[in-house]
Amino acid sequence: MYTIGQVSQIFGLPISTLRYYDKQGLFPNMERVSGIRKFSDSEMEALRVIECLKKSGLEIKDIKQFMDWCVEGASTYPQRKALVEKQRERLEAELVHMNKVLDMLKFKCWYYEQATRYGSEDQVQSMIPDELPEDVRRAYENAHHD
Amino acid sequence: MYTIGQVSQIFGLPISTLRYYDKQGLFPNMERVSGIRKFSDSEMEALRVIECLKKSGLEIKDIKQFMDWCVEGASTYPQRKALVEKQRERLEAELVHMNKVLDMLKFKCWYYEQATRYGSEDQVQSMIPDELPEDVRRAYENAHHD
DNA sequence: ATAGCACATAAACCTGACTTTAGGTCAAGA
DNA sequence: TCTTGACCTAAAGTCAGGTTTATGTGCTAT
Numbered sequence: 410m411y412t413i414g415q416v417s418q419i420f421g422l423p424i425s426t427l428r429y430y431d432k433q434g435l436f437p438n439m440e441r442v443s444g445i446r447k448f449s450d451s452e453m454e455a456l457r458v459i460e461c462l463k464k465s466g467l468e469i470k471d472i473k474q475f476m477d478w479c480v481e482g483a484s485t486y487p488q489r490k491a492l493v494e495k496q497r498e499r500l501e502a503e504l505v506h507m508n509k510v511l512d513m514l515k516f517k518c519w520y521y522e523q524a525t526r527y528g529s530e531d532q533v534q535s536m537i538p539d540e541l542p543e544d545v546r547r548a549y550e551n552a553h554h555d
Numbered sequence: 556m557y558t559i560g561q562v563s564q565i566f567g568l569p570i571s572t573l574r575y576y577d578k579q580g581l582f583p584n585m586e587r588v589s590g591i592r593k594f595s596d597s598e599m600e601a602l603r604v605i606e607c608l609k610k611s612g613l614e615i616k617d618i619k620q621f622m623d624w625c626v627e628g629a630s631t632y633p634q635r636k637a638l639v640e641k642q643r644e645r646l647e648a649e650l651v652h653m654n655k656v657l658d659m660l661k662f663k664c665w666y667y668e669q670a671t672r673y674g675s676e677d678q679v680q681s682m683i684p685d686e687l688p689e690d691v692r693r694a695y696e697n698a699h700h701d
Numbered sequence: 702a703t704a705g706c707a708c709a710t711a712a713a714c715c716t717g718a719c720t721t722t723a724g725g726t727c728a729a730g731a
Numbered sequence: 732t733c734t735t736g737a738c739c740t741a742a743a744g745t746c747a748g749g750t751t752t753a754t755g756t757g758c759t760a761t
Binding site: 579 | 747751756757
């Protein structure tokens with residue numbers, strides 16, 4: 410059992426955020442001892458799930474929906490499964506996109522390295538795309554495709 | 556040369572967003588013909604860079620800084636290089652984190668699949684972590700490490 | 702000529718996710 | 732006793748990143 414201050418330390422989240430999550434109904438089963446919140450292992454796991462669902466692009470109100478399904482019991486396994494699968498697909502697509510963005514940044518890193526070396530972009534501009542080094546060209550094309 | 560409506564189509568962004576970006580100074584060199592914005596190849600590339608820097612976690616005002624450096628010329632190559640390198644590092648770290656999140660979602664997918672099959676979580680709970688199938692265990696541990 | 706469409710502006714509005722503020726309870730140590 | 736620190740609440744405030752609204756301009760097809 411942890412106090413809100415301890416949980417704040419452990420997760421690196423402000424106390425105000427934890428209280429905000431609680432107010433939004435993200436810890437539906439949290440115990441209180443004379444008003445004081447008690448975070449059990451179950452709330453700690455909930456918090457891990459919250460951070461995960463947030464990162465996957467879900468809004469707070471949808472995370473609440475998920476937590477409510479958890480309270481409802483076994484009858485909501487299908488909904489919960491559908492939700493995590495949707496988020497998984499979303500995130501997989503997102504990762505593909507992120508890799509394109511990363512390739513753009515890799516290309517720009519190289520670009521400004523050359524520009525700095527030669528004091529001008531003209532040289533490097535004239536190389537695009539056919540005379541680029543192989544790996545840079547692949548990054549450039551992945552970033553500019555679609 | 557493109558009109559704002561065409562650019563909106565091409566990038567799938569609302570016209571209002573393009574005007575908002577312009578107002579924030581993200582197209583410092585954009586031409587106008589009797590008040591009408593003309594997006595040239597240079598603005599199209601700028602827009603690609605904007606989307607990329609946004610995805611890498613930069614705020615609009617920092618993207619404006621970058622665009623201002625572009626206007627300033629060759630003397631700002633080092634700053635621009637430093638910025639894209641920082642964002643590249645940020646994004647690489649982010650991708651590592653995202654992969655952990657993805658593993659959590661993969662685990663939860665499997666978890667709710669089992670729970671749905673057996674009508675209860677008890678079975679699957681008792682398997683954590685040592686009796687999990689190899690790939691599921693790897694996902695579980697990657698997600699719960701750190 | 703007039704209706705409709707694509708463009709323009711300034712300013713107000715909206716949303717999500719917090720954070721801050723102002724006030725209060727309670728237990729422990731000096 | 733009294734002050735400090737950790738907890739509590741409700742309500743107001745903040746911020747980024749847009750979006751909407753109200754109003755106007757100028758071309759073109761009927």
